Amino acid sequence: MGEGTLHPVEEVPSGGVVEENRGGEALVMDGRREGVHSEEVPFASREALMEAIDALRRKKNAVILAHFYQEPAIQDLADFVGDSLALAQYAHRSQAEIIVLCGVVFMAETAKILNPTRKVLIPDRYAGCSLVEACPPAAFRRWIDRYDPSERFVMVYINSSVEIKAMSDIVCTSSNALKLIQKVPEDKMLLFAPDEHLGRFLQRVSGRRRMEIWKGRCIVHEEFQADEVLALKRRYPGSKVIVHPECNEHLIEVADFVGSTSALLRFVQTDEAPVYIVGTEEGILHQMKRAAPHKEFILVPPITGCVACQQCPYMKMNTLEKLYWTLVREEPEIVIDEELLWRARRPLERMLAWTTAQ
Ligand code: SF4
Numbered sequence: 001m002g003e004g005t006l007h008p009v010e011e012v013p014s015g016g017v018v019e020e021n022r023g024g025e026a027l028v029m030d031g032r033r034e035g036v037h038s039e040e041v042p043f044a045s046r047e048a049l050m051e052a053i054d055a056l057r058r059k060k061n062a063v064i065l066a067h068f069y070q071e072p073a074i075q076d077l078a079d080f081v082g083d084s085l086a087l088a089q090y091a092h093r094s095q096a097e098i099i100v101l102c103g104v105v106f107m108a109e110t111a112k113i114l115n116p117t118r119k120v121l122i123p124d125r126y127a128g129c130s131l132v133e134a135c136p137p138a139a140f141r142r143w144i145d146r147y148d149p150s151e152r153f154v155m156v157y158i159n160s161s162v163e164i165k166a167m168s169d170i171v172c173t174s175s176n177a178l179k180l181i182q183k184v185p186e187d188k189m190l191l192f193a194p195d196e197h198l199g200r201f202l203q204r205v206s207g208r209r210r211m212e213i214w215k216g217r218c219i220v221h222e223e224f225q226a227d228e229v230l231a232l233k234r235r236y237p238g239s240k241v242i243v244h245p246e247c248n249e250h251l252i253e254v255a256d257f258v259g260s261t262s263a264l265l266r267f268v269q270t271d272e273a274p275v276y277i278v279g280t281e282e283g284i285l286h287q288m289k290r291a292a293p294h295k296e297f298i299l300v301p302p303i304t305g306c307v308a309c310q311q312c313p314y315m316k317m318n319t320l321e322k323l324y325w326t327l328v329r330e331e332p333e334i335v336i337d338e339e340l341l342w343r344a345r346r347p348l349e350r351m352l353a354w355t356t357a358q
Contacts (some may be wrong), residue, residue: 037325056327063096067103068261069283069315074102083261084158085173102318104129109162112334113345123322125332127314134216135194137163153188157195166343171351174260181206201245220312221246223302224279226254236275243279268292282310
């Protein structure tokens, strides 16, 4: 994962002059996917590559934001590491000229919507999300239009496209969804999309009666199974099961704690258990091991038994090499139609306001 080809060169180039030094050779694009940065970089070691990224960041007044599911080296380089809510809040108040979002596209889009005057970049423009794909705008429009706008309240998970956000009344993340749902008037039909498991979890814990849920799923959290967890609990007495609410309800039923990635991280810092069985993407373990080095963390095995299924294939599209070229070339840039951006901004701003309100 993230181990690109390292090519020794005589001189380590400084930021922004690579094209001249290499005569364009280093900027050959990956032919399999048009417009994707080459994994080849002009550095003899990974340390030199990381130093070059750091120098470019400073030179260009750029800030690197990384999600917890990014590879450890990217997390270590980032100015800020967080979950979707924290990344959105950070991007909203950032004064940097360039924001590089090391996460998936909907996160970079959110950063652009909340800070439209900044240049927002993402190392791999194809870093999508199965939840975004599961919610096409035209079908979503038909789904919400079964109710008059005066009768409905549309809440969408941040893991959705700009078009879906623009049709919503409020956006939520797994960190704030419960708090926000409790503020929605009871007489409204609450339409929640696109994550089915998160929606069902929220309905159960909030007791909300008038609620309909879109049937989208996360391909990573969907794979974690309760049977495996019970076997692990027997093998590790005193362990606790902590899972993300995107997991299926069978897993949630056997969990000791359910929460967003930030909440899971806080939990292992304050709780007393020696071992945690973790039901979320493997990238979070990097921060957990840092926060509680004396504790043991075991990922829930996926139903396939395939270790790679514990990793989000979209999140792992970003690599150090692509991050380097992104800073050099200042692309791929997130560009959003202005009218669409402002329609999507309103529900995001409402989310930020309701999150901090009492
Ligand atoms: S882990 Fe799941 S929800 Fe998160 S980006 Fe990957 S596919 Fe989307």
